Amino acid sequence: MAQRILYVRLPCNPIFPIGVVYLADHVHKQFPALEQRIFDLGTVPPLDFNTALDQCIDEFRPTLLVFSWRDIQIYAPVGGRGGNPLQNAFEFYYAKNPLIKLRGALGGLKVTSAYYGELWRNLGLIRRGLQRARRYDPQTQVIVGGGAVSVFYEQLKTQLPKGTIVSVGEGETLLEKLLRNQDFSGERCYVVGEQTPRARLIHEEPTPFVKTACNYDYISQIWPAFDYYLQSNDFYIGVQTKRGCPHNCCYCVYTVVEGKQVRVNPAEEVVKEMRQLYERGIRNFWFTDAQFIPAKKFMADVEELLEAILASGMKDIHWAAYIRADNLTPRLCDQMVQTGMNYFEIGITSGSQSLVRKMRMGYNLRTVLQNCRDLRSAGFQDLVSVNYSFNVIDESFETIRQTIAYHRELERIFGADKVEPAIFFIGLQPHTHLEEYALANDILKPGYNPMSLMPWTAKKLLWNPEPLGSFFGEVCLAAWRSNPNDFGREVLAILEARLGVADLEAALSAPIEGPMPQPVLAQR
Numbered sequence: 001m002a003q004r005i006l007y008v009r010l011p012c013n014p015i016f017p018i019g020v021v022y023l024a025d026h027v028h029k030q031f032p033a034l035e036q037r038i039f040d041l042g043t044v045p046p047l048d049f050n051t052a053l054d055q056c057i058d059e060f061r062p063t064l065l066v067f068s069w070r071d072i073q074i075y076a077p078v079g080g081r082g083g084n085p086l087q088n089a090f091e092f093y094y095a096k097n098p099l100i101k102l103r104g105a106l107g108g109l110k111v112t113s114a115y116y117g118e119l120w121r122n123l124g125l126i127r128r129g130l131q132r133a134r135r136y137d138p139q140t141q142v143i144v145g146g147g148a149v150s151v152f153y154e155q156l157k158t159q160l161p162k163g164t165i166v167s168v169g170e171g172e173t174l175l176e177k178l179l180r181n182q183d184f185s186g187e188r189c190y191v192v193g194e195q196t197p198r199a200r201l202i203h204e205e206p207t208p209f210v211k212t213a214c215n216y217d218y219i220s221q222i223w224p225a226f227d228y229y230l231q232s233n234d235f236y237i238g239v240q241t242k243r244g245c246p247h248n249c250c251y252c253v254y255t256v257v258e259g260k261q262v263r264v265n266p267a268e269e270v271v272k273e274m275r276q277l278y279e280r281g282i283r284n285f286w287f288t289d290a291q292f293i294p295a296k297k298f299m300a301d302v303e304e305l306l307e308a309i310l311a312s313g314m315k316d317i318h319w320a321a322y323i324r325a326d327n328l329t330p331r332l333c334d335q336m337v338q339t340g341m342n343y344f345e346i347g348i349t350s351g352s353q354s355l356v357r358k359m360r361m362g363y364n365l366r367t368v369l370q371n372c373r374d375l376r377s378a379g380f381q382d383l384v385s386v387n388y389s390f391n392v393i394d395e396s397f398e399t400i401r402q403t404i405a406y407h408r409e410l411e412r413i414f415g416a417d418k419v420e421p422a423i424f425f426i427g428l429q430p431h432t433h434l435e436e437y438a439l440a441n442d443i444l445k446p447g448y449n450p451m452s453l454m455p456w457t458a459k460k461l462l463w464n465p466e467p468l469g470s471f472f473g474e475v476c477l478a479a480w481r482s483n484p485n486d487f488g489r490e491v492l493a494i495l496e497a498r499l500g501v502a503d504l505e506a507a508l509s510a511p512i513e514g515p516m517p518q519p520v521l522a523q524r
Contacts, residue, residue, distance in 0.1 A: 094473025162193035351406025
């Protein structure tokens, strides 16, 4: 029987499923005659998940099911799953008013129920899909991959059907070898019930291959719901220009999921892909790289890409990306503005150079500021999102004051209304240096379950340890009370009112040895 592949993107927020799209495109280029279909549950109403999946399988009758699972962990300062997980947790752990604490507990119970409900639902959809497909072909196989699976592959080995191939990271070469009946055991994967995951499997480097432009004429033929993502003029469609991240940021799992080897897609292929979307009416693009400019050695590749975009004639586009601003140059700044960059995110985590070094982030805050000035001089007048994660390792009142000073300088450069502070508390994830630190310092116990949302585990995984944990909890609760619609700016305003602002030079300098003076905390 000829192979027929059905890609099922499990339910998540309506984010363009670029991983599934690229996977199907790669398989088509290797096996042009093979039949494929994409089924995105992100475009289906929740009450219809089961019936829609059944109907799709009944119509297509796949011999291979490929499930893409994007999200599991939920620690974020945004709404979702019926509430704001961060706010619920902080109300439960830190509120002094028993009614607020009760509200946090009830909200947390709702979020927890939704979390476990989604977990069981997705596992149920995988089992349901496999059982349904085996009505038509008892030899139907199943692969499960995606961002969530790549991080929690060790925990899922007892919950997925026996025989499931669990794919960690990229799946192109794994799927290609499976279809060629070749040995795929050397890829980053394992078979449930037949193998145990190799030690440090996720840390193995992915198999490199040359990425060419996605064929969207073909994708539109195999994906009936493709136009769903083309309807809104403000929707950003993902385009990948490179894979991999060479850095060692202590809390980040990208560098192990994608590998440290950065593989750059040819500029002409990226532009060719953008052109296909452009001709379908798309004007907003999100470059989905872990970092758009991961290191100085890749600056020439970015310049080449931006020159190719300029030469393409796509004059009315906008684009956005995660950017390490320490790698900008005046020329790059000019190119970014000329090609239509209208939003970017900087994940600096802290405005204190001493903490940036301790987190192994590998950049210089002084350089970031100068490059931001160059970007502003080049004419950039749009939004900048700056991610801060307070209470990281060795945070102190002085480093908080330094972060405030740093943020105020960014506001002076771009304008206070253009700099949006996003306040995160790090969600501790497996396979990171922060996890190693937590295990070494007896914060976590070996064998802990990183998928657990029980209060005694969640409080450790939502990284906000004492002695500053209660202080940040109280500050965040005050921000939600006074200005919940502008939470990030309100947190910084409260911190500044209580702690003051450091001299900017202190934020940009090397670590200062010795104890820091502790301020008197005035009530706002």
